[in-house]
Amino acid sequence: MRTPMNEALIRHFRDLRDGVHGRATSREDKERLFATAVELLDPVARRALAEFNADLLLGTGEVVASGLTRSKEGGLNAMWSLTWPEQRAAQVQPVAVVAHYGAGFHHPHLRGNTVGDWPMNVFDSADAEAQLDTLRVIAAGDAHNLVFQESYRLMPALTHPVAT
Numbered sequence: 076m077r078t079p080m081n082e083a084l085i086r087h088f089r090d091l092r093d094g095v096h097g098r099a100t101s102r103e104d105k106e107r108l109f110a111t112a113v114e115l116l117d118p119v120a121r122r123a124l125a126e127f128n129a130d131l132l133l134g135t136g137e138v139v140a141s142g143l144t145r146s147k148e149g150g151l152n153a154m155w156s157l158t159w160p161e162q163r164a165a166q167v168q169p170v171a172v173v174a175h176y177g178a179g180f181h182h183p184h185l186r187g188n189t190v191g192d193w194p195m196n197v198f199d200s201a202d203a204e205a206q207l208d209t210l211r212v213i214a215a216g217d218a219h220n221l222v223f224q225e226s227y228r229l230m231p232a233l234t235h236p237v238a239t
Contacts, residue, residue, distance in 0.1 A: 079205045087182070087194035096182035097198050106151060109176045109183050112197035113143050113153040116210075119203050120155040120172045123210035127170060131218065132159045133231045149178035157214070161229045162221070170217040172210050187213040189220035 077085070090096050099105045121138055128136040136159035144152050156169040168188040174195055176183035184192040185206070190213050197203050218230070227233050 080209065083194045083196055083205075083209070086196045090182050090196075094181075097196075105182065106176065108198065109151055109174070110143055112183065112195065112203070113174055115197055115200055115203035116153075116174060116206065117155075119207050120210055123172065123207060123214055124155055124157040124170065126211070127214045127218065128157055128159075131230050131232045132157070133235060135159045135231055146175075146178070150180065151176045151183075159231070161231065161234075165225050165229060167221050167225050167229070168217075170214050170221065172213055185209060185213060187217035189224075190216035 094100060096105045097108055099108050117140060121140070124136075124138045128134060128138070136157045139156050139158065141152070141154040141156075146152055153174045155172045157171070158169040162169055171188040173186050173188070174183060175186065183195040185195045186192050193209055193213065195206075197206060222229055
């Protein structure tokens with residue numbers, strides 16, 4: 076039985092092989108699919124960041140979503156950012172989940188502010204839900220890199236532990 080992450084890679088590689096994304100071949104059709112995928116991913120990305128907020132930031136963070144935007148280069152992006160007081164005070168990037176479809180890309184990807192690309196194959200709500208673990212890993216990778224760049228003091232779970 077294939078894992079969801081390996082299935083995502085296989086779908087991604089098939090798209091490259093077949094010159095499609097889903098069943099779309101034109102940039103216009105792929106952009107429509109991307110816009111729908113962003114809507115489908117919204118509650119899943121918010122959930123992944125809310126879990127992170129509860130566990131590591133002790134509920135002090137705020138999730139902000141950009142919605143669908145067009146980049147200067149002509150691509151499409153959507154970002155869900157998790158900011159919190161210590162991160163803002165340190166002036167480091169927030170933990171983020173980013174969906175992006177670059178102007179020269181064959182198909183869209185997911186990434187964080189400090190974590191690289193992962194295939195984004197979201198065509199329905201089940202596909203979006205299947206991305207939850209990937210989004211958790213992206214958020215965790217961002218958090219790890221931000222702590223490495225700055226300090227463990229960014230994480231309220233370490234500096235303000237809750238009584239157990």
